[in-house]
Amino acid sequence: MMDLISQITVSGLMFWFLAAVTIVGGLGVALSQNILYSGFCLMITLIGVAGLYLFLGADFVGAVQLIVYIGGILVVILFSVLLTKRIGVDKTTSSWMNRGVSVLGCLALLGMLLFSVTKATWRVTETVSTPTTARIGDGLLREYLFPFELISVVLLMSLVGAMVLARRAAKDNSGQQQDSIERLQ
Amino acid sequence: MNIGIEHYLIVSSFLFVIGMYTVATRRHAVAILMGVELLLNSASINFVAFSHFVEGGISGYVFSLFIIVLAAAEAAVALAIVLSLFRNTNTVDVTESVTLQG
Amino acid sequence: MSADALYTVAIPKLVELDNLWLIVLFPFLGAVINGLLGRQLQAKFGKSIIHYIAIGMMLCSFAVAIIAFAQILTADDIAIVSQAFPMIDIGWLSVNFALYFDPLSVVLALIITGIGTLIHVYSTGYMKDDPAYWRFFCYLNLFIFSMLLLVLGDSFVLMFFGWEGVGLCSYLLIGFWYKDMKKATAGFKAFVVNRIGDFAFITGLFFLFWGLGGHWNQNNNYDVHSNRSYEAIPVASDATSVDRLTSQDNKELVSQMPSVVFRDIEKQMTLSVRSAETGAIQKPFADALTEQTVGGIPLVFLICFLFFLGACGKSAQIPLYVWLPDAMAGPTPVSALIHAATMVTAGIYMIVRLNFLFVLSPGVMTVIALVGACTALFAATIGMVQHDLKKVLAYSTISQLGFMFLGVGVGAWWAAVFHLLTHACFKACLFLGAGSVIHSMGFLKSHDKSDDTEDNSIQTEPTHASVEEKPSPTDPQDMRNMGGLGVIMSHTRRTYLIACLAIAGFPVAAGFYSKDEILWKAMSNGQTFIPGWILWSIGFVAAGCTSFYMFRSYYMVFYGAPPSEQCQKHAHESPRSMIHVLWVLAGASIVTAVLGLPHLITGVDAIFAQWLAPMTAPFVSTTGVASAAWLEGILIVASIGIAVIGWLIAKHFYHSTHASMEKRQQWYQQFRLVHHTLYNKYWIDELYQMTWVRGFKSLSHGVATVDKFVVGLVINGGSKKLGQAFHKFAQVLRLHQTGYVNNYAYGIAIGTVVLVLVAQAWF
Incomplete structure (x- = not known):
């Protein structure tokens, strides 16, 4: 009995801890004056959310959250911070x-x-957590095949679009550089 | 105590509101983007929680995966736009680029 | 097991052999090595390293083909499947990378690797001076890889992969000298025309799987999840149901699962089931195709017709043949390998491979036979007056492919494949002989660097070349610049003569037996909707033309006027690597005759017919005429007769001396119109240009005009008032647009809250 109670307590504590991490991180994003700190707070939030996913038995989604969100998207966001802004000069709110x-x-x-x-x-049906990866893989190739293909197309198009936007900027930039060189001469 | 679905929904509500606040108050374009990420994450938590608690299927997981993909697409496009904006106006403060003002 | 009695026809017994898939790996490796490292290797070690790699890989591949052939020849099992790795595994459908060796595919594999190796060897001589040596051998190996996949792949997936792969290689090799705009355009034309056929092919595939789709998994008696396959036993077997489960003999699993594997679909198509209640025999899958219709057309007709269109594109039949003559822009070894011996026969292979489908639709079979016969005659007549040596051979190839389609169309599967085999030998020999001649005439070109190949028909202004037009003196392919080369190039002349005899249909060589068998089957079949004698007579006339144009080219090149001084000084016999290959191919054109000696002579069925019998469905019904040996004898004599006549006419006009030149001129004048028509290839290219290409252009112009005037008028004129009204409205509305992103976010949030509150209050 004691064992059971302690187990529940541990899992409960775990949840509250993750929830706290998530929300505190979120508050950091919202309130921090320095945009770079906001970025790091966002990372904490994302890790907290990944923890919540794992806590919910969504092992695959949690892993994707860690890899794609934190490894990819967050890095892209921080990139855009570092590429555009001298840190902490402008007022951010x-x-x-x-x-x-x-x-x-x-x-x-x-x-x-x-x-x-x-x-x-x-109407909650308490379910036992089973590994979801195989089921998700199967589902993506069966009933979600069409959305899956569709989202691939969306991703591809947006990446191409991003590239076009960035490229045009780069071309303009090289033009500007040439102008400045000409001005120097 | 037992952790039920309400707990997750409450956490996600808080996250959603924080995200909303970020989008509404920040002037830095990238910070607004971060706020949007918070919003997306709170929705994603809901999906996963429903998938875990209510339904036996995997729809929620798949939806949250799609959300992550959309977030990736959004981040890529947003980065390109922010870079473009920065090159053209030399600022990323959204209150200063108001050429669409009526 | 249920009480249903289930039957299926005999299917070749299957053994698994793991390592035979190496046959496609070798050429692939060769292509990868030469493609990625070829430039560096060539720069560092010279050109020989390139062809050592390429030919070495080809020899390995050929060795594997021989091993497979020996396996099939010696063992009882008449089909081998070699699984390499699984490719696709979704739900119930699984596609493996597996190669299938049965009597049909192993013959083609032998042709591809055997003749492929010979042509690689020949190319070492022919391409000796080309700087892009490594690129050429890379493409050749890549082609062999794709072609082997096409032929050996055991499923539609692999076949289609190979089908597209050979198309790509063909494009790359036709435009091998891509700096020459005309040659690049010729490659482009081949690619585009092939796309039409490929589109038909893949549409046919979709229809096939759509038609079968409803019948897969749908089994009233069996739970498909737990018991995915069931046994079918021969009718004669009286074994108990327990025996059926344990005994390994006479057991054939017919899977009802979705499949893209040929033998699975073949089994499903031939499967018959006797219903337990009524005792009626049904063919669940075959009926599915024959009974469904799409827009009133029976599904099986549609599928087979689309497949046939695909075959038309690849195998250059009417109406999609126009790319093949232009494809001669590629290097001559390529013409020999791809555009004569192997790739263009892919269509024949595909139809023979799918014979279990095609026999279900006599309508399509009739179309195939008719198109084949017409193409044979049509191309042969064009070939009779062309001056470009390679063009003559190109039309000859189209014509011979027409014969093969005729054979396929009347259900003479083995005869068609046998003609494919003999044609591969003698046409490769002819092309390589022509290559040898062109190689030796190459000095003409060096006098004038300007480009002077025969006009390509893609150009927008059709040229009306007249009969009297003088040959371009710098064209090494124009037969009017040749003549008398027989003295200088005796090896080339003799091998060319042997191949001529084979294609013209003299009984000393193999071509006679294959062509004659096709003609005989065309005459005797009782299944096509067109009487056999019509098909036979078209083919018969085409055979006469064949004999004429082949000997015409032979005499124009090697006899006729004595060689000019230039020729005597510059022309030379080709290097030994080329000569040896020519002799091997000439020998093969004679020796293969043994495989096809007809029943009439030997008293037993031809060896090749027995060889292919297990995997082809019977189509020819034995009508009264089929058993008449006297008729077959008469037809054989007639065939020889017309070949001799063709030869004599050619000799009369082209053999030599001034007299025959004058006779020729008179002849031309007399039949000016006919000659003109034939020389300009019936103006088909121009017709396509006028109808399709120009049609599309004017359609686009029309659409552009409509857009400019009609749409433009409505938008610009009529809506001006409306626009002003909107403008006023917008003046008010624009005040909402502050331009601050945050404000928009507010809007969204507040809107959501209001929406939820309203919903809450409402419901």
């Missing part, structure tokens, strides 16, 4: 007025969400 209105709006939203979440009755 908006006026008091704006923030006040935002806080009010967001609190209203939060209240509404919490109200509906707690009020609703969830």
Whole structure:
């Protein structure tokens, strides 16, 4: 009995810890004045979310979250920070007025969400966690085959689009460089 | 105590609101992007939680995977746009690039 | 097991041999090595390293083919399957990278690797002076790899892969000298025309799997999940159901699973099931195809017709033959290997491989036979007046392919494949002989660097070459520049003569037996909707033309006017590597006759017929005429007769001396119109240019005009008022657009909240 209780407690503590990590990270993203710190806070949040996934038995999604989100997307975001901005020079948040209105709006939203979440009755079927990777792989090639192909096309198109945007910028830049060289001469 | 679905939904609600606040108040384009990531993550938590608790299937997992893919696409395009913006206006403050103002 | 009695026809017994898939690995390796490292290797070690690699790989591949052949020859098992690795595994469908050796495919593998090796050897002489030596051998090896996959692949997936692969290699090799715009264009034309055929082929595949799709898995009696296959036993067997499960003999598993493997589909198509209740015999899969219709057309007709269109593209039949004559722009060894011996026969192979499908549709078989016969005659008549040596051979190839299609169309499977085999030998010999001549005439070109190959028909302005047009003095392929070369190039002359005898249909060589068997089957079959004697007569006339144009080219090149001084000074016999290959091929054109000696002479069925019998479905019904030996005898004599007549006419006009020149001129004048038509290839290229190419262009112009005037008018004129109204409205609306991203985010958030609140209040 003691054993059982302690187990539950451990898993509960684990959840609260992960939830805290996630939310504190999120607050860091929202409130930090330095954009680079925001980025690192985002990483903490993402790790917390990955932990929640694992806690929910979604091993594959958690692993993808770690690899793709933190390994890929976050790095891209930090890149864009470092490529565009001298760190900590510009003021990164908006006026008091704006923030006040935002806080009010967001609190209203939060209240509404919490109200509906707690009020609703969830028909929960407690499931035993089984490894999901094989099932997801199977599903992606059967009932989700079309969305899967579609999302591949979307990803491809957006990457090509990103490349085109960046390329045009690069060309402009080289033109500018040439201009400046000509001006120097 | 037992961790139920409400707990996850509450966590995701908090995350969502924080993300919303980030999008609404930050002036740095990349910070807004981070806020969007928070929003996406909170939705993703919901999907996974529903998939775990309510339904036996894998739809939720697959949806959260699709969300991650979309986030990747979004980040790539956003980076390109931010770079483009920075080259053209020499700033990433979204309150300064208001040429679309009516 | 259920009480249903299930039957299936005899299917070759199958053994598995693991290592035979190496046959495709060797040429692939050769292509990879020469493709990636060839330039460096050639620079460092000279050209010989390149062909050592390429020919070494080819020899290994040929050795594997011989091993497979020996296995099939000696063992009882008449088919070998060699699994390499699984490729696709989704749900119930699994596709393996597996090669299938049966009597049909092993013969083709022997042709491809055997003649391929010879042509590699020949190319070492022919391409000696080309700087891109490594690229040439890389492409050749890549071609062999694709062609082997096409022929040996045991499923539609691999076949289609090879099918596209050979198309690619053909394109690369036709445009091998890509700096010459005309040659690059010829490659382009081949590629585009082939696309039409390939599109038909893949559409046919989709229809086939769509048609079968409903019947896979759908089994009333069996739980497909737990018991995916069931046994089918021969009718005669009276074994108990327990025996059926344990006994290994007479047991053939017919899978009802989705499959892309030929032998699985063949089994499914030939499967008959006796219903336990009614006792009626059904063919669940074959019926599925014959009974369904698409837009009123029976599905099986549609599928087979689309496959046949695909074959038309690859094998250059009417109406998609136009690319092959232009394909002669490639190096001559390529013409011999790809555009005569192997790739262009892929269509024949495909139809013979799928014979179990084609026999279900006599309509398509009739179309095939008719198109084949017409192509044979059509191309032969064009070939009679061409001056470019390689063009003559190109039309000859189209014509011979027409014969093969005729054979396939009347269900003479073995005769068609046998003609494929003999044609591969003698046509390769002819092309390589022509290559030897062109190689030796190459000095003409060195006098004038300007480009002067025969006009390509792609160009927009069709040239109306007249009969009297003088030959370009710098064209090494124009037969009017040759003449009298027999003295100088005696080896080439003799091998060319042997190949001529083979193709013209003299009974000393193999071509006679294969062509005659096709003609006889065309006459005697009772299945096609067109009377046999019509098909026979078209083929018969085409055979006469064949004899004429072959000997015409022979006399124009090697006899006729004595060689000019230039010729005597510059022309030379080709290097030994080329001569040896010519002799081997000439020998093969004679020796292969043994395989096809007809029943009439030996009293037993031809060896080759027995060889292929196990894997071809019977199509020819024995009508009264089929058993008439006297008729067959008469037809054979007639065939020899017309070959001799063709030869004599050619000799009369082209053998030598001034007199025959004058006779020729008179002849030309007399039949000016006919000659003109034939020389300009019936203006088919121009017709396509006028109809398709120009049609598409004017359609695009029309659409552009409509867009410019009609759409433009409506948008610009009529909507001006509307536009002003919107403008006013927008003046007000634009105040909402602050340009601040955050504000837009607010909008979204507040909108969501309001929406939820409204929903909450409403419901």
